Amino acid sequence: MSEAHRPSRDTLGLATRVKALAVADPVLDLERRKPLLTSRDWGGYQMEELALTAIDTVTLKMDFEDGARHEDVVTAVIRVAELQMPARGLDEHTDVARWILDSLVNVGTVDRDFSHMYGLVLDGTYVSHEFSFKLLREVVGPDGRPRLRASNEAIAMLVGAVDIDIASEQVAADAKLEALVRRGRLADAHRAAEMALRRTVQYAEYIRTRLEGMRRDVRSVDWVRDVRRIQTEALEHIEDRINAESVIKDNLVRMMDNSTEEATPAQAAELIAILEKCLRRHATLQANLQEVGEKFRAEQERQIFVPPPSRSYVDLAHQLLDPVLELSLRQAFPLLEGFAGAATPPRRPAVVYLPDLITGLMTLPDEQDSEDGLIIEPEFGGAEDAPVFSDDQYTAVESLLARADGIRLSALLKAARRPGSCNTDHLLALQVLGLFGAPRHDAEHRTTLAALADNEELDDEVFAGNDLLVVRSPIVNGLEGEA
Amino acid sequence: MSDFEDLAAACRLLAFGFQSGLTHRRNAEYATLVGRYRVDAAFARLLHAAARGFDLTVIAVDPRAGLVFGTTPETQFAASVADHIKQVADRPIAALAHLAIAALAYYRPEDLDDEAHVGRVTIRHVDEMVDQAAKELEHRAAETGEDDGVPAGQPDLVQLWRYHQRRNPVAPTGDARAHPKSRHAITKRVAEYLADNGMLRRAGNENGGTYTTTARYQIQVRELAGQQMLGELAALGIAVGLDGKPTYNSPGDEPPASTESGS
Incomplete structure (x- = not known):
């Protein structure tokens, strides 16, 4: 074995009790963390009760093969949350339920473990140790989706003890139930019956884990020493339980028939329902146990009766995997890394070419503006082009041109430059220049207004060039006017 | 020429x-x-x-x-787990997955020798295999009453099987994708890496991903990885019989004679 030294013993007997206290801590912690969720007003919920409901639901829903689905657990917690805070909405109840479930699974940590410190006395010195545990464990369901199983620690918390012999606790639970029923204290008996049901689940879980080892490798278990003993013990135990619980059930049925009080028949019926659940679980476990021998033989056939290895190659599963799992992480990781390296092809390292490296180092980093910065949407105002000339100026120029015939630009400019009309001369000059290039046809009067250049120099303070002559000529037809 | x-x-x-x-x-x-x-x-x-x-x-x-x-140990060309698994906490799980994939693909030692053998692994079964081995060790630890704690401040003294068990195999996510820190997701990353490097072939999506082995993988596991690790384990003083029976088993079972017949 990898443990060279003697396994450390809990000489003070404290470690077991510290561990028992520690498993309750995540549940109590919920109540403590509740006020810290400042964004939510969850003060009215009793978180411990909700957490116990969640664990309870998982415990009762899981059976020999399968776990509980997340949705089922959330639904059960919502039901209790509704009782606690009927005024709040379903959305909030759902949030609370999910928070409870996430906290119990310990979402957010890598391992999803809870841990607690405790000490052991080794050779007279006190050494601190860390105790890691889970309450709800996520396993793979038959369809590959996650399921929940309650850990042994969680079930132990529900029934209020850890590190005990489960079979004898179950006997005790049944005895207590029997005594309570016999004395007619059915209200107390109800709680005892529920405890007995949880013990039943715990016992089934215990047997299941013990049988799993065998299924994997028959060579690691000894049929006579391990398996048959477990099987016989468990079958005897279950038979006793079935008998005891049947007797209690019979007593209850008789009590229900002879009862005169009002409340008793209903209470008795509830008790009978719980006991029937116990009996059903016992029956499943019994069926599984009776198949053990058959399964063992089948596994033996599959695993052992194969031809012996022809050459001395490594048995990976037994010679490598099993021993390495027992090593500490510190020892095992270099070995595993060596294996991984040897079992993968060599990689081509990225070779650095010096000129590339220098170019890479010299290049300025890209400006990261596109993704990171806040993009500000520009707002476009209703900016319009301010007209250079006003409508008044246009009408003034138009009236001047309307009367113009055989008049020179200089005369027009003089007319336009009346006091109080600034820039009108500019508009006039532009219009006349336009007339020089493109004569204006007046369809109404069948005339053409045009500006002609006749080598007369314009003498003006602002403008220079030819002193254009604005003339109006009648159109004979469109084409002639153009010509 | x-x-x-x-x-x-x-x-x-x-x-x-x-x-x-x-x-x-x-x-x-x-x-x-x-x-x-x-x-x-x-x-x-x-x-x-x-x-x-x-x-x-x-x-x-x-x-x-x-x-x-x-x-060889000196080479710069060796691939390491750190190349394809970025999270330090995930690396032991990934390295273990490398071994577990090989162990499941060549479950019987003679499979390694059989040139015609094509191993077939699925992510789910690889995980289950390690998990069951871990459960067996858990059971054994519970029987011997061994203390299950880790010395404070030395988290790497935790036994590998406990480290494996602590990590959840699956975890729910908002959509139906795998949770990146779950064991299945890490195993899948390892298998995809091997598939990218010509060691495995993708053969379907059942059971979280199904892969078959290539001849190259068989040769590298047989000639190099397995032998090398066996030697390293032996150097640590852990020797396991060739019949696959761990030495810590009950002394009553005698290994069948003349197993050392081969080369």
Whole structure:
């Protein structure tokens, strides 16, 4: 074995009790963390009760093969949350339920473990140790989706003890139930019956884990020493339980028939329902146990009766995997890394070419503006082009041109430059220049207004060039006017 | 042919060997060089010398897998888990997955030797295999009453099986994708890495992903990885019998005689 030294013993007997206290801590912690969720007003919920409901639901829903689905657990917690805070909405109840479930699974940590410190006395010195545990464990369901199983620690918390012999606790639970029923204290008996049901689940879980080892490798278990003993013990135990619980059930049925009080028949019926659940679980476990021998033989056939290895190659599963799992992480990781390296092809390292490296180092980093910065949407105002000339100026120029015939630009400019009309001369000059290039046809009067250049120099303070002559000529037809 | 051309050809074959996804059946030049290696002893020596220059060893030039390299401790070419698993906390799980994939693909030792054997693994079964081994150890630890704590401040003294057990195999996410820190997701990443490097072939999506092994993987696990790790374990003083029976088993079971018959 990898443990060279003697396994450390809990000489003070404290470690077991510290561990028992520690498993309750995540549940109590919920109540403590509740006020810290400042964004939510969850003060009215009793978180411990909700957490116990969640664990309870998982415990009762899981059976020999399968776990509980997340949705089922959330639904059960919502039901209790509704009782606690009927005024709040379903959305909030759902949030609370999910928070409870996430906290119990310990979402957010890598391992999803809870841990607690405790000490052991080794050779007279006190050494601190860390105790890691889970309450709800996520396993793979038959369809590959996650399921929940309650850990042994969680079930132990529900029934209020850890590190005990489960079979004898179950006997005790049944005895207590029997005594309570016999004395007619059915209200107390109800709680005892529920405890007995949880013990039943715990016992089934215990047997299941013990049988799993065998299924994997028959060579690691000894049929006579391990398996048959477990099987016989468990079958005897279950038979006793079935008998005891049947007797209690019979007593209850008789009590229900002879009862005169009002409340008793209903209470008795509830008790009978719980006991029937116990009996059903016992029956499943019994069926599984009776198949053990058959399964063992089948596994033996599959695993052992194969031809012996022809050459001395490594048995990976037994010679490598099993021993390495027992090593500490510190020892095992270099070995595993060596294996991984040897079992993968060599990689081509990225070779650095010096000129590339220098170019890479010299290049300025890209400006990261596109993704990171806040993009500000520009707002476009209703900016319009301010007209250079006003409508008044246009009408003034138009009236001047309307009367113009055989008049020179200089005369027009003089007319336009009346006091109080600034820039009108500019508009006039532009219009006349336009007339020089493109004569204006007046369809109404069948005339053409045009500006002609006749080598007369314009003498003006602002403008220079030819002193254009604005003339109006009648159109004979469109084409002639153009010509 | 001149010496230089021989050297160029040997280096060319070396270069093909680095392309682990490539087999010589898909490349005529590669196939010619592999054929030449098998008949031309001088060329073979040249190839070995060239590989030695890279701190690599030629494990095999195989008619199915082509050129298979092994790495020596000095080489710069060895791949490590750190290359494809970024999270430090995930690396032990990933390295364990490497071993578990090989162990499941070649569950019986003779599978490693059987050239025709094609191992078939699924992510779910790889995980289950390790998980069951861990459960058995848990059961044994519970029977001996061994304390399950880890000395404070030394988290790496935790036994590997406990480290494996603490990590959840699956975890729900908002959508139906795998949770990146779950064991299944890490195992899947390892399998995808192996598939990308020509060690596994993708064979479907059942059970979280199904893969079959390639000849190259078989040769590397058989000739290098398995032997090397067995040697390292032996150096730590952990020896396990060839019949696969751990030494800590009850002394009543005698190993069948003459198991050491092979080479």
